[in-house]
Amino acid sequence: MSETTLTETVARDFGPPPGKPSRQKGDGTKWFFVGPAIIWILLFTLFPLLYAMRTSFYAFRSGKMLRWVEFDNYRNLFSDEALIANLQRTIIYVIVVVAVEMVLGFLLALLFNRQMRGVSSLRTIMVLPLFASPIALGYLGKTIFYEIDGPVNRAIEALGGNAVPWLSNPTWAFVAIMVVDIWQWTPFVFLVSLAGLQGLPQDITEAAEVDGASAFQRLRSITLPLMAPILWLILLLRTIDAFKVVDIVISMTLGGPGRATELYGFYIFRTARRFFNYGAAAAQGYLLLFIVMVLVSLLWSRIKNLYDTDEAEAR
Amino acid sequence: MSDYFERIRRHPSRLAGDIFIIFMLIVVIAWTLFPLYWAFINSIKFPYDVYGATWIPWLQFEPTTKFWRELLDQREIRNALKNSLIISIGAATLALFLGTLAAYGLARFRFKDPSNGSLTTWFLSQRVLPPVIFVTPFYLLARELGLRGVPFLGLDSVWTLVLLNATFNLPFPVIILTQMFREIPKEIEEAAQVDGASRLEIFYKIALPLVAPGLVVAFVIVMAFSWNEYILAVTIAVKNAIPIPVIIAGAESTRGIDYQAVGTRTVLALLPPAIIALVASRYIIRGLSLGAVKG
Numbered sequence: 030m031s032e033t034t035l036t037e038t039v040a041r042d043f044g045p046p047p048g049k050p051s052r053q054k055g056d057g058t059k060w061f062f063v064g065p066a067i068i069w070i071l072l073f074t075l076f077p078l079l080y081a082m083r084t085s086f087y088a089f090r091s092g093k094m095l096r097w098v099e100f101d102n103y104r105n106l107f108s109d110e111a112l113i114a115n116l117q118r119t120i121i122y123v124i125v126v127v128a129v130e131m132v133l134g135f136l137l138a139l140l141f142n143r144q145m146r147g148v149s150s151l152r153t154i155m156v157l158p159l160f161a162s163p164i165a166l167g168y169l170g171k172t173i174f175y176e177i178d179g180p181v182n183r184a185i186e187a188l189g190g191n192a193v194p195w196l197s198n199p200t201w202a203f204v205a206i207m208v209v210d211i212w213q214w215t216p217f218v219f220l221v222s223l224a225g226l227q228g229l230p231q232d233i234t235e236a237a238e239v240d241g242a243s244a245f246q247r248l249r250s251i252t253l254p255l256m257a258p259i260l261w262l263i264l265l266l267r268t269i270d271a272f273k274v275v276d277i278v279i280s281m282t283l284g285g286p287g288r289a290t291e292l293y294g295f296y297i298f299r300t301a302r303r304f305f306n307y308g309a310a311a312a313q314g315y316l317l318l319f320i321v322m323v324l325v326s327l328l329w330s331r332i333k334n335l336y337d338t339d340e341a342e343a344r
Numbered sequence: 345m346s347d348y349f350e351r352i353r354r355h356p357s358r359l360a361g362d363i364f365i366i367f368m369l370i371v372v373i374a375w376t377l378f379p380l381y382w383a384f385i386n387s388i389k390f391p392y393d394v395y396g397a398t399w400i401p402w403l404q405f406e407p408t409t410k411f412w413r414e415l416l417d418q419r420e421i422r423n424a425l426k427n428s429l430i431i432s433i434g435a436a437t438l439a440l441f442l443g444t445l446a447a448y449g450l451a452r453f454r455f456k457d458p459s460n461g462s463l464t465t466w467f468l469s470q471r472v473l474p475p476v477i478f479v480t481p482f483y484l485l486a487r488e489l490g491l492r493g494v495p496f497l498g499l500d501s502v503w504t505l506v507l508l509n510a511t512f513n514l515p516f517p518v519i520i521l522t523q524m525f526r527e528i529p530k531e532i533e534e535a536a537q538v539d540g541a542s543r544l545e546i547f548y549k550i551a552l553p554l555v556a557p558g559l560v561v562a563f564v565i566v567m568a569f570s571w572n573e574y575i576l577a578v579t580i581a582v583k584n585a586i587p588i589p590v591i592i593a594g595a596e597s598t599r600g601i602d603y604q605a606v607g608t609r610t611v612l613a614l615l616p617p618a619i620i621a622l623v624a625s626r627y628i629i630r631g632l633s634l635g636a637v638k639g
Contacts, residue, residue: 058543062449063463066442066514070470073511077481084480140368147369153625154376160617161380162572164589165610169383172606180382212379220629266471273474276574280593294476298575307480314477321472 085311094307102312111288112296112313119293122203123271126210130267133211134218135260139248142226152223155216163213167280170209171196199289202282206290209277214270218263225259226252265328269321293317380614386607387411411604415612421591425612428571428587430502435509435570436563442510443517443562448547450518451525452533467518475512479579482508486580500582508580509570516569517562524558525551561627568617588613 085102088095106112141148174181174195182192195205229252237247253260275294278284284291284299297317301310352359385399388407398404415421446467450460458466483499490498497504528551536546552559574589581590592609621628 059449059453059455062445062453062547063455066446066467066518067463069442070467070511070514073507074470074473074478077478077485080481080485081477084484137368137372140365143365145365147366151369151373152629153622154373156621156625156628157380157618158376160568160572160614160621162574162589162592162610162613162617164572164574165383165592165613166379168592168606169379169610172386172603173379173382212375216376224629269472273476275476276589279574294474297476298479301480301483302579307484310480311477314474314480317474318477321474325469325472 081311081314084307085315087308089305089307089309091305098308102308103315105309106312106316115288115291115293115296118203118288118291119272122207122274122292123268126207126214126271127264127267129207129211130215130218131260131264134215134263135222137215137219138222138226139252142223152220155219158213158216159220161213163274163276164280166209166213167277167282170205170277170281174205196282197286199286202286202290206277206281209281210271210274214267218267221259221263222256225256229255261328265325268324268328272317272321272324380618383607383610383614386603387611389603389607391604411608415608420586421612423584424586424588424591427502427505427581427585428589428616431505431509431573431577431587432567432571434503434506435513436567438506438510439514439566440517440559440563443514444521444552444559446518447521448525448551450522452551464519464522467515470512471515473512475573475575478508479575482576483579499580500585501580502585502587504580505573505577505585505587508576509573510566512573512576513566513569516565520562520565521555521558524555528554557627560624564620564624564628568620571617572613 084094086097086099088098088101141151173179176182176192176195176197179195181195186192193201195201233251233255234247237251242250273294274292275298278290278292278295279298282290284295293313294317297310297313300306300313352362385401388401388409388411389398389405390408390410393405401407450464454460455463482504486497486499486501486504490501497507532554533546533550536550537543541549571587572589574593577587578590578593581587592613
């Protein structure tokens with residue numbers, strides 16, 4: 030495999046390809062390769078999105094389209110107090126979960142970024158949570174956090190603590206679903222960070238060590254700047270995915286107790302599938318899409334900026 | 345080993361560091377594996393054993409395959425397994441077909457307006473779309489298409505789920521394989537072109553075999569994610585097309601939590617992707633890291 034730096038690898042995937050144009054002729058051929066996938070995605074996303082747009086201007090009752098109501102469904106979004114409380118809850122969830130996963134995953138990657146026999150088997154094991162079905166995990170979480178004699182409470186009691194009301198107390202239930210999310214996705218941050226760390230050029234860090242830079246200094250002024258594009262990318266992907274969480278809530282708490290664990294994705298899902306109010310669900314969906322798009326453009330420019338400066342320095 | 349002790353003798357502080365690393369290794373592995381092991385032992389325990397703190401089969405409790413046999417005897421479970429296999433393999437095949445073509449195009453041709461970068465970004469951005477937004481339009485569209493007698497695309501059809509899962513997972517093959525195609529030296533393909541091979545022949549006779557590991561990764565990732573997909577499945581499937589994740593969502597009974605049902609069904613849902621992940625883990629780590637790892 031050819032030697033490539035981290036930024037080059039990122040740049041290759043998320044920017045224009047470096048180097049000279051390979052071939053100018055063959056316009057038809059290149060669209061033969063890329064065209065089908067583009068048409069496919071447009072067909073299956075753009076068309077439903079337009080359809081949802083139309084739906085969002087109608088009132089529904091038990092799944093039947095009643096009448097054109099203009100922007101009523103959108104106006105209702107901002108007068109619905111439950112929805113606003115819900116968004117706040119979701120934002121707290123996203124911030125906490127993503128922060129914990131990023132810090133924990135990156136620290137573990139730093140810790141295990143060394144030549145030792147256990148690392149490859151650790152990586153193999155860490156792949157497992159990523160492939161666990163979230164809906165199954167929710168049910169599993171329910172049995173693990175079961176309040177009477179569940180394994181977590183039993184461990185707490187064995188250590189001399191009091192049983193925690195994991196599923197009946199609003200705050201603890203919120204913590205419990207966060208723990209499940211963290212269990213599943215910290216390995217993602219860990220695996221990608223570790224891969225990134227092992228791709229870093231070793232000589233710079235070694236030179237700094239010889240010059241007497243402390244471990245913390247090396248981390249702050251060498252490792253972190255070099256890892257920045259990868260870390261921003263992980264942050265972007267994790268934030269988007271955390272906003273979309275529905276499955277764990279459905280199987281673990283159904284939004285309860287009360288509305289303590291009702292995240293926004295679940296809220297939309299329930300509007301559509303429990304109350305059959307497709308118009309409102311479409312409007313709620315567009316609000317989520319808007320939020321995610323804003324996030325993407327904010328973080329994307331960050332990733333792109335980092336990439337652009339690297340490119341400028343290279344010249 | 346003696347080298348190791350020698351090193352420790354010279355730098356006693358290293359020992360504390362090594363012990364810490366080993367301790368963390370054990371903590372991380374235990375934390376990761378515990379839920380999976382918990383699901384597994386519950387699936388082989390009789391109800392009266394569930395509440396005892398017993399962890400080792402045969403020594404601490406008598407394991408049973410009773411609940412597994414009961415589970416696999418149910419026709420709806422076997423049907424759900426079949427549906428899940430069709431959905432995951434079908435979606436992976438379709439996504440790989442479209443994605444590999446696109447990836448080769450992005451890796452080997454120069455695009456202007458939109459550039460290669462924006463095209464790749466656009467493919468990646470499909471991951472941004474929350475599937476929950478599509479619940480309503482897909483349901484209404486499938487209902488309408490079904491009523492009009494369009495084959496394969498109605499409600500309660502596994503083929504609808506194949507198409508939808510392929511769409512939402514298409515970014516994975518595109519990103520993974522674009523990277524892999526770029527790593528093939530151009531000279532190999534140019535030599536074939538001199539020999540008179542067409543672009544398409546070069547693609548499937550030369551480039552495709554060289555990215556075989558990438559094809560495996562992309563296939564496995566799309567397959568596992570389609571296997572686990574719940575929201576679209578519960579929207580489209582009504583009866584015949586119900587896959588495993590929708591079945592496990594019914595594991596809860598009204599009289600409280602049924603450890604055996606949760607145990608067997610969650611293990612049933614976790615097992616196939618887990619086995620695949622373990623078998624192909626080396627490649628998957630590379631694929632999941634989105635181009636950050638060198639081969």
